[in-house]
Amino acid sequence: MDVDTQQVLDLMxxxxxxxxxxxxxxxxxGEVMEKNPGDLVTIADQESEAILTRELSAAYPDAFVLGEELTSTDPTAIDRFVAAEHAFTVDPVDGTKNFVHGSPDHAVMVSEVVRGETVRGWIWQPEHQVAWVAExxxxxxxxGVRVTREPVGDGVPPKGVTxxxxxxxxxLGSLPALVGSWVCCGVxxxxxxxxxxxxxxxxxNSPWDHSPGTLMVREAGGHAGHADGTAYSPVVLTPGIIVAADRGTFEAVRxxxxDAFARRG
Known part of the structure; x- marks a missing residue:
């Protein structure tokens, strides 16, 4: 049985x-491990992904559920996600390093993808007690309050984070210097x-990181894509993503x- 948008948020x-x-x-x-050097995972990541995957799979038995932790143990997971007609992404604890180091800037994120396009997205920030939902x-x-994002004003230098x-x-060119992001896509x-x-x-470019948020930005009037101008898709794994408040800012950054992505090290 399908579950509605609120039910998914309640589950999260x-x-x-x-x-x-x-x-x-x-x-x-023993509850914090390394998947790779510097790439942390906790028992909270593992247990929450297992529950979310189980419940989404029960509600949508024909959908493939791509969890971040699944990809570290199953090398076929990404390919199966890309090929799926219907799928979900699950990021059980986005911002794991923040979580481990005691920062409240972490989140649970889920998205629904149909024929390669994100159609629903959820972000729950448990320590901030804030929910973001998009369809x-x-x-x-x-x-529960609709959000739109005003474009950057004419002559106003856009503020960038990374x-x-x-x-x-x-x-980037004449734009102001980039500053650090909140190190959590869900924030x-x-x-x-x-x-x-x-x-x-x-x-x-991991689908579980960007599928929910890019839908939200687009629904608020913004744009997300790549340096070659192509729009973001959760099943196109081209590295390097630009997310902008409006199309004009996207083009100015693009x-x-x-060159910026080439310097990323």
Missing amino acids: KQVAAEVITPRFRSLAD KGAGVYRD SIWPLRGHS DYPRLLEGACDYILYAR RHAS
Whole structure:
């Protein structure tokens, strides 16, 4: 049986309350591991992904559920996601490093993808107690209130942030120097929607990181795509993503983005 948008959000809140929040600033020895050097995973990531995957699979038995942690153990997962007619992405604890180091800037993220296009997206920030939900063609909502993003004003230099360490402090052409993002897509995208920045540069392109937020930005009037001008799609894994408050800002950034991505180190 299909579950509605609110039911998915309620599931995410329940999983966070039962599995994630009790571990926040209380992780025991052995509950933090490395998938790769510097790439952390916790028992909260693993347990929450298992529950979300189980429940989504039960509700949508014909859909493929791509969890971030699944990809670290199943090398076929991404290919199966790309080929799927209907799929979900699950990021059980986005911003794991923040979570491990006691920062409240972490989130649970889920998206629904149909024929290669994101049609629904959810972000739940458990420590901030803020929910973001979007449906294609129906807008994006923060705690039930619709959100739109005003374009950057004429003559106003857009503010950019990035998670790409080598680019922090560097400028794209005549644009102001980039500063660090919040190191969590589940916080970065909402912060752009709230006006804290006007564009974001990402090097990595993982569907679970960007599928929910790009839908939200588009529904609010913004744009997301790549340095060659192509629009973002969760099943096109081209590295290097530009997320912008409006199309004009996207184009202004895109002119310099190829060189910036080449310097990412």
